[in-house]
Amino acid sequence: xTDHTISPAEQSSRSGxxxxxxxxxxxxxxxxxxxxxxxxxxxxxxxxxxANLLRQGAMIAVLAIGETFVIITGGIDxxxxxxxxxxxxxxxxLLTHDLGFASSIAGAISITLALGVLIGLFHAFGVVQMGLPxxxxxxxxxxxxxxxxxxxxxxxxxxxxxxxxxxxxxxxFLGFPWTDGTWFEVPxxxxxxxxxxxxxxxxLAQSRWGRYLYxxxxxxxxxxxxxxxxxxxxYMAYIVSAFCAAFVGILLAMRxxxxxxxxGDGWELQAIASSxxxxxxxxxxxxxxxxxxxxxxILTTINNGANLLNLNPFWQRIITGLLIIVVVxxxxxxxxxx
Amino acid sequence: xxxxxEGAAGAKTDRPPLLILKKLDKSFGATHALKAVDLxxxxxxxxxxxxxxxxxxxxxxxxxTGVHPRTSGEVLWRGEAVGLATPHEAIGLGINAVHQExxxxxxxxxxxxxxxxxxxxxxxxxxxxxxxREGQALLDELxxxxxxxxxxxxxxxxxxxxxxxxxxxxxxxxxxxxxxPTAYLTRQETAALFKLIRRLKADGVTIVYISHRLExxxxxCDRVSVLRDGALVGTRKVAETNEADLIALMINRTIDQIYHxxxxxxxATIFETDKLSGPGFHDVSVTVxxxxxxxxxxxxxxxxxxxxxxxxxxxxxxxxxxVWRGKxxxxxxxxxxMDLGIALLPESRRDxxxxxxxxxxxNINLPIFKALSVGPLINLAREAKAxxxxxxxxQIKTAARNAPVTSLSGGNQQKVVIxxxxxxxxxxxxxxxPTxxxxxxxxxxxxxxxxxxLKQGIGVIMISSYLPEVYELADTLHVFRAGAIVASHGHxxxxxxxxxxxAIGV
Numbered sequence: 001x002t003d004h005t006i007s008p009a010e011q012s013s014r015s016g017x018x019x020x021x022x023x024x025x026x027x028x029x030x031x032x033x034x035x036x037x038x039x040x041x042x043x044x045x046x047x048x049x050x051a052n053l054l055r056q057g058a059m060i061a062v063l064a065i066g067e068t069f070v071i072i073t074g075g076i077d078x079x080x081x082x083x084x085x086x087x088x089x090x091x092x093x094l095l096t097h098d099l100g101f102a103s104s105i106a107g108a109i110s111i112t113l114a115l116g117v118l119i120g121l122f123h124a125f126g127v128v129q130m131g132l133p134x135x136x137x138x139x140x141x142x143x144x145x146x147x148x149x150x151x152x153x154x155x156x157x158x159x160x161x162x163x164x165x166x167x168x169x170x171x172x173f174l175g176f177p178w179t180d181g182t183w184f185e186v187p188x189x190x191x192x193x194x195x196x197x198x199x200x201x202x203x204l205a206q207s208r209w210g211r212y213l214y215x216x217x218x219x220x221x222x223x224x225x226x227x228x229x230x231x232x233x234x235y236m237a238y239i240v241s242a243f244c245a246a247f248v249g250i251l252l253a254m255r256x257x258x259x260x261x262x263x264g265d266g267w268e269l270q271a272i273a274s275s276x277x278x279x280x281x282x283x284x285x286x287x288x289x290x291x292x293x294x295x296x297x298i299l300t301t302i303n304n305g306a307n308l309l310n311l312n313p314f315w316q317r318i319i320t321g322l323l324i325i326v327v328v329x330x331x332x333x334x335x336x337x338x
Numbered sequence: 339x340x341x342x343x344e345g346a347a348g349a350k351t352d353r354p355p356l357l358i359l360k361k362l363d364k365s366f367g368a369t370h371a372l373k374a375v376d377l378x379x380x381x382x383x384x385x386x387x388x389x390x391x392x393x394x395x396x397x398x399x400x401x402x403t404g405v406h407p408r409t410s411g412e413v414l415w416r417g418e419a420v421g422l423a424t425p426h427e428a429i430g431l432g433i434n435a436v437h438q439e440x441x442x443x444x445x446x447x448x449x450x451x452x453x454x455x456x457x458x459x460x461x462x463x464x465x466x467x468x469x470x471r472e473g474q475a476l477l478d479e480l481x482x483x484x485x486x487x488x489x490x491x492x493x494x495x496x497x498x499x500x501x502x503x504x505x506x507x508x509x510x511x512x513x514x515x516x517x518x519p520t521a522y523l524t525r526q527e528t529a530a531l532f533k534l535i536r537r538l539k540a541d542g543v544t545i546v547y548i549s550h551r552l553e554x555x556x557x558x559c560d561r562v563s564v565l566r567d568g569a570l571v572g573t574r575k576v577a578e579t580n581e582a583d584l585i586a587l588m589i590n591r592t593i594d595q596i597y598h599x600x601x602x603x604x605x606a607t608i609f610e611t612d613k614l615s616g617p618g619f620h621d622v623s624v625t626v627x628x629x630x631x632x633x634x635x636x637x638x639x640x641x642x643x644x645x646x647x648x649x650x651x652x653x654x655x656x657x658x659x660x661v662w663r664g665k666x667x668x669x670x671x672x673x674x675x676m677d678l679g680i681a682l683l684p685e686s687r688r689d690x691x692x693x694x695x696x697x698x699x700x701n702i703n704l705p706i707f708k709a710l711s712v713g714p715l716i717n718l719a720r721e722a723k724a725x726x727x728x729x730x731x732x733q734i735k736t737a738a739r740n741a742p743v744t745s746l747s748g749g750n751q752q753k754v755v756i757x758x759x760x761x762x763x764x765x766x767x768x769x770x771x772p773t774x775x776x777x778x779x780x781x782x783x784x785x786x787x788x789x790x791x792l793k794q795g796i797g798v799i800m801i802s803s804y805l806p807e808v809y810e811l812a813d814t815l816h817v818f819r820a821g822a823i824v825a826s827h828g829h830x831x832x833x834x835x836x837x838x839x840x841a842i843g844v
Contacts, residue, residue: 206715208707215704218693225672225682225691226704226758285695 022279026294030301037305044308047178047185054190055169055255057300059084059248061193063271064278064292065200066244069237071275072204074217074284075127075134077238080245081267082142083119085260086149087112087249092158092259095165105165109250116246119145120239127238128231142268149261158259169254189251193293196244201289209236217284273320274299277327299323354417356381356544357402357433357513362411364397371397373569374411379513384535384545386555386576389565390588390804395548398565399515402546403435404428432512436502436519444491449473451490452505476504480534496523503534514538515546520554521639532558550637552581552842564588582835589805589834597782597810599829600789602629604813607664608797609680609766611649614658618644619821621658625814626766626797631788633812634801636841641821642801646768649799650682651675663765676705681759682768683752691755697740699725701754705762728757732787749783756787760794767791768799773807785811805834819843 038045063080070077094108101107119141126137160166172185204210212233215223224230248267253259276282277298278291299320306316357379364372372394379385389395400406402413404425413420415431422428442451449470450457458465458472473486482500490498499519506514516535520528535545535558547559555562556576563573564587572587605628613621619641626632634642648655651669660667662678669675675682684691692701702725703710710721725739734753736746743751752772759767769788773781788798788811802808808815809830817825817840825832825840 202715206718208711208716209714211700211704211707211716214696214700215693218696222691222693222701223704225676227673227676227762228704285693 023288023290023294026278026291026298030294030298033298033301033305037301037308041305041308044305046180047182049304049308050178050184051172051187053297053300053304055187056304057297058187058189058193059251059255060267060270060274060299061293061296062196062244062248062251063267064274064296065196065289066241067268067271068275068278068280068287068289068292069200069204069213069240070134071272071280071282072213072217072284072287073234073237074220075234075237076138076272076282077123077241078135078138078268079119079123079142079145080241080248080271081264081269082145083116083242083245084249084252084264084267085262086145087115087246088253088256088263089149089153089158089259089261090115091250091253092160093152095160095162096158096259105162112250113243113246116243116249117239119246120242121235123242124235124238128234146261153259153261155261160253160257160259166254166257169251189255192247192251196247197289197293200240200244203240204287204289209233213237214285217286270296270299270320273324276324276331281331282328283331353381355379356416358412358414358417360412360414362398362401362413363409364401364406365409366406371568372401372408373567375565375568375570377563377570377573379544379546381544382539382542383561384539384547384559386547386549386559386562387565388549388552388555388562388584388588393565393588394568395565396517397568399435399517399546399548402428402513402515403433429509432510433515434506434509434511434513435515435517436499436506437517442490442498442502442505444489446490447486448477448484448488448490448493448501449486451501452476452486452508454505456509476508477501480504480507480537482530482534494524494527496527499523500527500531500534503531507534507538511538511543513544513546515548517548518550519547520549520551550842552584555584556581585835585838589838597785597807599811600792602789602792604629605795608662610661612659612661614645614648614655614660616644616648616655616657617653619648619818622823623658624799624816624823626799628795628797629792630813631792631798631800631811633808633815634799634818635803635805635808635815635837636818638803640818640841642816642818643770644821645818646682646770646799646801649675650680650768676762676764679763679765680768681756681762681764681766682770683755683759683772684770692743692751694743694751696742698729698734698736698743698746698754699739701743702728702757702761705758724761728761732757732760732790749781752784753787756791760791764796766797766799768801770801771803772800773802773804781807805838809834809837817841 034044043049063084067077067080091108091112094102094111095105097103102111123137123141126132127134168188171188173188173191175183175185178184204213212223212228213236215226215228216230216233220230249264252263256263274296275287275292276295278288278293278295280287280291302319302323303316306313306319355378359375359377362372362375362377375394375398387395387398397406401408402422404422404427407421407423413422420427420431443454446454447470449466452473453469458468460468470486477484477486482504484493484497484500490501493501519531523531535547539545547555549555559576561573562576562579562584564571564584566588574583607625607627609626611622611624613623615621622641622645624632634645636642644653647653649660649669651671651674654668654670660669667678669678693704699721703721706724707716710716710724722739728734729736729739732753734746734757735750743754746754756767772784788800791798800808800812813829815827815837816823817827817837819841820843824843825837827837
């Protein structure tokens with residue numbers, strides 16, 4: 001062994017350490033916000049509000065995880081909010097009709113998830129086969145899905161009467177005593193984040209398809225020449241994103257008990273913002289699962305805190321916007337240094 | 339070493355020189371691209387600059403046009419010291435360049451390009467009509483039968499080059515640099531360009547003419563300066579020199595110690611082509627054996643790269659046979675080539691070879707992740723082991739296994755590509771210009787690496803425009819010209835002069 005090479009035992013990595021550092025910084029930001037809000041308000045640091053925070057953040061978190069897969073390939077998915085709204089309507093529609101299995105809870109959920117996969121396939125088809133820019137393809141899809149949703153319901157709201165279905169969003173699983181002596185129960189909706197995040201982590205960080213996603217995002221041609229099936233992997237990314245959005249559509253329908261095609265308005269931007277705040281690079285090839293998770297809860301905390309502080313709700317949008325500019329600016333700095 | 343030639347042919351001798359370079363130096367990091375260049379450009383002369391690839395011609399242009407500010411030295415413009423720190427300053431003085439690859443806006447009209455940055459306006463609005471009219475008048479005057487109203491991209495590259503020249507003329511260029519202007523031009527276009535250059539000269543414009551084609555230098559130019567390894571080795575009046583003389587100046591006779599040619603026993607034939615023809619080349623027969631370096635030398639566009647592209651399945655061959663380890667094969671796409679065991683290391687590693695922002699380990703393992711996986715998941719221990727093995731074997735100097743490739747030096751990046759293909763089991767490595775843009779130290783490293791590949795029984799095809807490199811390293815050297823092999827040599831059994839002459843075809 002010469003000094004030219006590294007020993008296999010010596011395994012620390014600069015980039016790995018940077019990732020961890022970024023993750024810790026984000027976590028620090030989140031904790032500082034929590035601390036500040038706990039001092040500033042009496043209502044923030046309560047088991048009730050925290051359960052509420054987790055419920056609020058859960059949906060954006062799942063959307064952001066899915067969105068991250070597409071962004072890592074260098075693309076963007078603007079349709080996730082529309083998919084959420086459209087499929088929340090679809091699941092409600094299925095549940096309120098009498099279609100046998102398709103109207104059972106299991107049937108409606110399976111069909112809705114399958115529709116999500118189909119929408120993802122459609123996006124990937126446009127991007128891969130037709131060569132459309134991802135921005136345009138998913139923007140067009142966003143418009144069309146909202147239109148289809150409104151067409152089916154004629155713009156009306158579908159009320160879901162199935163309590164087993166809607167009850168799930170209020171259910172909790174496991175709990176622990178809160179600092180003020182009350183019992184904190186972890187909302188089922190948050191467990192759903194875990195249900196999505198774990199397989200997504202395995203896919204992105206531990207499987208070869210995850211490695212291929214990064215390779216495509218970094219250099220499509222190099223990936224292709226190295227034997228990566230670029231098309232198939234691109235399909236995978238859009239399907240994961242749309243599937244996550246379908247999943248959120250179901251959660252949303254459970255939570256608000258209605259199906260309305262216009263729901264989830266602007267969620268795509270919140271998902272993208274969460275992902276980017278969590279360290280995903282819009283230039284592709286950089287991103288993790290924990291990043292968008294923390295990012296989405298940072299955004300949710302801003303919203304939640306602003307409410308508790310009685311801030312004009314319009315400020316929330318302004319703060320989110322400024323935060324995105326700051327974070328993306330750091331991303332461009334990182335890119336320029338390359 | 340450098341003789342000053344007073345009063346170039348055709349230049350006015352009573353005037354002071356237009357531009358004087360004194361001890362001009364330019365370094366990029368550790369690379370010393372221009373070494374104390376002293377040059378004088380007279381007013382109204384056509385001054386050719388020749389030299390091998392990497393001799394410093396492009397750097398000289400970039401310093402003169404303000405693209406890269408010089409590291410040290412003095413530039414005198416009409417006797418006054420100038421900074422040349424920005425392109426804007428250079429253009430302001432009257433220094434313009436017409437590049438080999440046209441730098442204009444392809445979607446705008448010819449007229450809009452000619453007037454770009456200096457538009458004719460009326461009451462603050464663009465006056466399109468006036469620009470087309472004046473642009474057309476300019477083109478007519480220059481004798482270019484081109485429409486000023488046409489969209490630029492509808493013209494050929496050669497025509498676009500003429501437009502670029504017209505633009506420079508309009509800007510009132512006093513000093514005009516042509517970088518390989520005829521590389522893409524047809525015979526007629528070349529004639530039109532030469533006519534224009536002579537006209538510009540008659541108007542007192544100083545022309546710097548950079549070309550590989552020595553015959554053009556003799557046809558067009560007054561004086562010629564030769565660069566070699568970033569240094570000026572001589573300036574001659576064209577009337578007082580000849581091609582052999584220039585070639586002798588261009589070639590570095592003292593071969594550095596950087597070429598390590600290991601003696602490796604040559605084994606069985608790996609790869610063979612028999613009268614292979616395809617887009618841009620024809621009837622090419624080449625054999626590569628284990629432990630052998632086959633060099634393909636020729637000027638850009640001579641067909642060697644086109645041949646290799648076909649071998650790698652990019653643009654499949656249309657005639658002839660390819661034999662891979664004794665079996666005739668068809669290579670219709672890159673996958674097929676790679677699965678056979680052919681690895682192409684492209685000139686632009688940045689574009690095709692590497693995922694630059696990702697880790698060394700990911701790049702090395704990219705072709706073999708399937709083999710490293712158990713079910714859907716990667717065996718992380720095996721992944722690390724495979725990467726470490728190549729990092730050790732190919733001696734990649736990296737801070738960590740998963741450090742991003744961008745953090746590596748050029749030579750080490752090259753090694754990552756090699757490690758990647760060794761991992762994939764490649765038997766034939768095709769190097770396309772392996773040492774372009776790397777410094778001498780890295781070059782030596784890459785040559786050593788070539789040697790270690792040979793010891794593993796791998797065959798190498800090496801394309802290079804840098805003659806000393808292929809000359810020293812190749813066991814067999816094929817010279818390409820106009821799409822075919824015009825001569826073949828064994829290891830160092832012909833002189834540089836012979837080979838260069840064969841490639842240029844004089």
